[in-house]
Amino acid sequence: MCGFSGVFGKNISHMKERVESSNRVIKHRGPDATNFYFGDNFSVGFNRLKIIDLSSAADQPFENDDFVLVFNGEIYNYVELQDKFRFDLKTKSDTEILFNVLKKFKNDIKEGLNLLDGMFAFAFYDKKSNVLILGRDRFGVKPLYYSFIGDALVFGSEIKSLKEYVGKLKVNHRAVMNFLVNRSFDYSEETFFEKIYQVKQSSFLEFHLSEGGAPEQKEKKYWDLSFVEKRNYNDEKSVIEEFRNLFLNAVSIRLRSDVPVAALLSGGLDSSAVVAAVASPKALNNKITTFSAVYKNDPLDERHFAESLVKQYKNINPVWVEIEQNDFFDVLEKTIYHQETPIADGSMVAHFLLMKKINENGTKVVLTGQGGDEILGGYVQTFLPADSADKIRNLNFENFSRKSLFHSLPSFVKNIGRAVYIRKRYGRFFSKKNKLNLIDNFYVHFKRKTILNSYLINSLFYWSLPGFLHYDDRNSMAFSIETRGPFLDYRLAEFMISLPNDFKIRDGAGKWLLKESLKDLIPSDILNRKEKQGFYAPVDRWNKNIFLDSLVDKSFKKEFNYLNLQEIQKDDTMKWRVYTLWLWYKLNINI
Numbered sequence: 001m002c003g004f005s006g007v008f009g010k011n012i013s014h015m016k017e018r019v020e021s022s023n024r025v026i027k028h029r030g031p032d033a034t035n036f037y038f039g040d041n042f043s044v045g046f047n048r049l050k051i052i053d054l055s056s057a058a059d060q061p062f063e064n065d066d067f068v069l070v071f072n073g074e075i076y077n078y079v080e081l082q083d084k085f086r087f088d089l090k091t092k093s094d095t096e097i098l099f100n101v102l103k104k105f106k107n108d109i110k111e112g113l114n115l116l117d118g119m120f121a122f123a124f125y126d127k128k129s130n131v132l133i134l135g136r137d138r139f140g141v142k143p144l145y146y147s148f149i150g151d152a153l154v155f156g157s158e159i160k161s162l163k164e165y166v167g168k169l170k171v172n173h174r175a176v177m178n179f180l181v182n183r184s185f186d187y188s189e190e191t192f193f194e195k196i197y198q199v200k201q202s203s204f205l206e207f208h209l210s211e212g213g214a215p216e217q218k219e220k221k222y223w224d225l226s227f228v229e230k231r232n233y234n235d236e237k238s239v240i241e242e243f244r245n246l247f248l249n250a251v252s253i254r255l256r257s258d259v260p261v262a263a264l265l266s267g268g269l270d271s272s273a274v275v276a277a278v279a280s281p282k283a284l285n286n287k288i289t290t291f292s293a294v295y296k297n298d299p300l301d302e303r304h305f306a307e308s309l310v311k312q313y314k315n316i317n318p319v320w321v322e323i324e325q326n327d328f329f330d331v332l333e334k335t336i337y338h339q340e341t342p343i344a345d346g347s348m349v350a351h352f353l354l355m356k357k358i359n360e361n362g363t364k365v366v367l368t369g370q371g372g373d374e375i376l377g378g379y380v381q382t383f384l385p386a387d388s389a390d391k392i393r394n395l396n397f398e399n400f401s402r403k404s405l406f407h408s409l410p411s412f413v414k415n416i417g418r419a420v421y422i423r424k425r426y427g428r429f430f431s432k433k434n435k436l437n438l439i440d441n442f443y444v445h446f447k448r449k450t451i452l453n454s455y456l457i458n459s460l461f462y463w464s465l466p467g468f469l470h471y472d473d474r475n476s477m478a479f480s481i482e483t484r485g486p487f488l489d490y491r492l493a494e495f496m497i498s499l500p501n502d503f504k505i506r507d508g509a510g511k512w513l514l515k516e517s518l519k520d521l522i523p524s525d526i527l528n529r530k531e532k533q534g535f536y537a538p539v540d541r542w543n544k545n546i547f548l549d550s551l552v553d554k555s556f557k558k559e560f561n562y563l564n565l566q567e568i569q570k571d572d573t574m575k576w577r578v579y580t581l582w583l584w585y586k587l588n589i590n591i
Contacts, residue, residue, distance in 0.1 A: 006044030267305025270369025
């Protein structure tokens with residue numbers, strides 16, 4: 001829903017033009033209205049995508065005599081917050097609710113943020129005390145970056161907006177190495193660029209003007225799944241019913257909008273669950289348009305699964321978006337421009353094309369199944385051995401394997417084992433082996449948590465979800481589209497983490513509780529699918545058009561002199577990642 005960029009510090013009046021230009025480059029995030037606030041120590045611009053309360057009264061920056069707020073995202077429970085606090089409102093927007101919550105809890109921002117059910121990134125400025133707070137939602141759905149130039153803090157929704165302030169960017173090779181080997185990024189404050197940072201998920205930063213130098217910074221975490229206590233249930237029926245009610249409510253509040261809401265439908269379990277919850281007469285019983293990416297004459301195309309759900313509910317209006325190879329390569333560089341990162345595989349380009357088609361349809365808001373695998377235990381290759389490792393500790397050797405034995409080891413031993421694997425699997429791709437030392441630890445165990453729950457938390461905050469949320473936000477906002485993920489309702493996450501393992505993994509399969517609670521809504525062929533398939537694109541066929549001998553860029557070879565391009569050329573996965581790294585470098589560094 002929008003984008004913003006601004007500056008905080010002393011004597012910043014000369015930066016007005018840069019505030020304006022930094023917001024122009026992210027106009028795609030909010031094409032419906034642009035406004036600015038210019039002050040002695042704080043200036044900010046805002047591009048609005050109008051979703052809730054379409055009137056100009058709800059435009060941002062939102063301010064009074066004491067405070068200024070800009071925020072990107074949605075507060076889904078804004079109706080309930082108004083019922084609770086009875087704020088004196090001038091609009092019908094969630095922006096004004098957030099403004100009042102932050103104002104009310106200005107002395108305890110942590111308490112205020114824990115009241116919010118939503119996705120958000122915000123800048124909240126206290127005019128009188130000269131304090132700026134930058135905050136981000138629990139899972140980091142919405143982005144927020146910052147850096148320093150001289151004695152001023154600059155911040156924005158995309159890195160390209162910060163470039164207007166800081167000028168030429170430099171490569172962060174730690175981020176590059178973790179991307180190339182782990183496929184992971186966005187899990188820490190670091191980005192692919194040196195001295196460009198992001199506000200971490202579940203956290204806020206508090207900046208105070210100092211007597212001399214840059215604003216003083218304090219980081220505070222307001223939410224942490226690792227502290228959720230285990231709850232024991234004897235009655236499975238009540239657990240199933242509670243999950244169903246939570247899920248339907250998570251979907252319901254994400255339908256709140258003053259513009260039509262559509263949904264993505266791949267034919268997988270997660271997106272099917274969301275659409276079924278909306279369309280079924282047994283659930284919310286709403287009409288909804290769905291968008292599905294399809295690939296003509298491809299054996300892995302999922303259209304037949306999506307069609308089985310469409311046939312079941314008359315409330316669904318399906319739109320089939322056919323994606324072809326020529327379209328793919330036409331938008332590859334545009335995708336990387338908006339991602340501001342190299343991309344791990346071609347499915348992200350297919351997703352970009354899907355968002356383009358949705359925009360051409362005139363749709364502004366879509367529901368997705370994002371986060372279902374991480375919340376519910378969907379990655380069976382990892383989560384099943386983790387569950388078995390928990391059983392081994394109780395002398396239960398069900399589903400015992402070498403993997404489960406490995407996962408039962410202490411985290412530091414697993415990280416040593418992974419380091420050995422990395423050197424064996426990836427060492428030949430790097431001419432300077434010391435660069436492998438930049439790769440971060442992969443396994444983190446949380447006290448009082450089972451191995452399975454520790455892995456779920458790792459997936460949510462370190463392994464997979466941060467990168468998926470990154471590409472989902474950048475691709476959708478490139479076309480002024482807001483995506484909403486019901487599975488990323490914090491109440492669902494807390495509920496699942498509090499449950500014993502067998503509500504997630506049972507009979508060798510994941511997502512048991514979702515399947516059991518919605519089995520009357522979802523067609524059996526989708527419920528009983530054995531194969532695990534993410535957002536699909538036939539990139540294996542398309543990758544044959546990628547050749548590294550086109551990398552004659554001397555600057556690239558000098559910057560990444562530790563890459564063994566001859567060996568990388570022989571490996572399809574690494575070839576793709578390095579090829580998109582080159583495109584990223586060309587678009588962002590060597591320009």
